[in-house]
Amino acid sequence: MERELAEMHGVGEAIAVSNGLDALRLTLRAWVQTGRLREGAEVIVAANTYIASVLAISDAGLKPVLVEPREDTLLLDPDRIEESITPRTGAIMEVHLYGQPCEHESVREIASRHSLLIIEDNAQAIGATYKGRLTGSLGNASAFSFYPTKNVGALGDAGAVLTSDAEVAAAVRALANYGSDRRYHNIYKGFNCRMDEIQAAMLRVKLRHMEQETRRRREIAEIYLNGIENPKVELPTIASGCGHVWHQFVVKTADRDDFRAYLSESGIGTDIHYATPPHLQPCYSGELGGPYPLTELLANQIVSLPIATVTPEEARLITRIINRWTGKKHS
Ligand SMILES: *Cc1c(COP(=O)(O)O)cnc(C)c1O
Numbered sequence: 001m002e003r004e005l006a007e008m009h010g011v012g013e014a015i016a017v018s019n020g021l022d023a024l025r026l027t028l029r030a031w032v033q034t035g036r037l038r039e040g041a042e043v044i045v046a047a048n049t050y051i052a053s054v055l056a057i058s059d060a061g062l063k064p065v066l067v068e069p070r071e072d073t074l075l076l077d078p079d080r081i082e083e084s085i086t087p088r089t090g091a092i093m094e095v096h097l098y099g100q101p102c103e104h105e106s107v108r109e110i111a112s113r114h115s116l117l118i119i120e121d122n123a124q125a126i127g128a129t130y131k132g133r134l135t136g137s138l139g140n141a142s143a144f145s146f147y148p149t150k151n152v153g154a155l156g157d158a159g160a161v162l163t164s165d166a167e168v169a170a171a172v173r174a175l176a177n178y179g180s181d182r183r184y185h186n187i188y189k190g191f192n193c194r195m196d197e198i199q200a201a202m203l204r205v206k207l208r209h210m211e212q213e214t215r216r217r218r219e220i221a222e223i224y225l226n227g228i229e230n231p232k233v234e235l236p237t238i239a240s241g242c243g244h245v246w247h248q249f250v251v252k253t254a255d256r257d258d259f260r261a262y263l264s265e266s267g268i269g270t271d272i273h274y275a276t277p278p279h280l281q282p283c284y285s286g287e288l289g290g291p292y293p294l295t296e297l298l299a300n301q302i303v304s305l306p307i308a309t310v311t312p313e314e315a316r317l318i319t320r321i322i323n324r325w326t327g328k329k330h331s
Pocket residue numbers: 019020021022049050052053095097121123124144145146147157158159
């Protein structure tokens with residue numbers, strides 16, 4: 001499974017681990033252990049990401065530095081990175097949120113100008129491409145999740161780290177296995193973050209179906225993109241050169257409660273990814289700064305339409321129902 005994943009992405013090594021959060025935090029810890037990052041370094045990440053991205057940074061003893069996303073793509077905004085760089089900045093985390101790649105070329109240009117590392121949170125974007133290259137192969141290291149609801153899901157929790165830095169790969173491998181580099185010899189105070197054999201066996205099979213799953217999601221997304229015509233519903237923006245894999249299909253509306261109630265009456269379940277941004281979660285109680293007005297506004301307007309489990313016929317029906325929504329009936 002590790003070899004398949006590494007070869008598919010053209011990177012030196014894949015390390016199978018317990019889940020996506022562990023993949024992120026082990027990578028960051030390995031960077032500190034190997035001197036790639038200074039202890040306590042700052043890591044820049046989009047403020048509207050899923051909280052796991054931020055938890056991994058703080059778990060590794062590093063400091064999350066949040067930046068507002070782009071309003072159109074909802075992804076890391078390269079124009080806002082530079083103003084957040086300080087002498088303590090060590091890395092940028094590209095979260096390919098909802099399945100769409102970040103603007104990697106701009107991010108890489110900033111990263112190389114300031115000698116920063118790039119970690120990709122690829123938990124939602126396996127199979128996505130940026131200018132023809134798979135996400136997860138773009139930065140210095142990347143983290144994958146195979147949680148059952150992700151585009152490639154195991155039977156339970158699973159994740160992976162990809163990197164072509166052999167020393168970092170060895171450190172991740174050791175950290176995930178009690179910190180031992182060989183049997184009963186512990187070079188780090190490590191953890192047990194191994195992937196179960198049964199998940200690895202399952203994933204070898206599931207990885208072969210990745211492209212089929214991507215095609216299925218793209219077909220549904222095309223139906224929504226071509227069919228939804230309601231001035232009150234803003235469709236997602238796809239940046240040029242990006243092969244989106246639609247982990248979520250996220251629209252925006254100023255009248256979200258009414259929209260969701262209306263769809264719910266027709267038996268259409270929607271979700272919000274994510275209603276409370278990390279900086280407003282009780283566990284961070286103000287330590288991530290803020291306010292982040294754009295992130296907070298987006299959190300109040302985004303809605304995820306069904307994509308993982310719908311057929312093309314259902315997507316066409318949902319499209320027609322959305323087009324009939326006036327936003328008045330339910331206010
Ligand atoms: C799911 C997810 C994670 C964490 O993955 P787990 O396998 O659930 O630990 C991290 N980042 C993002 C963006 C995710 O969607």
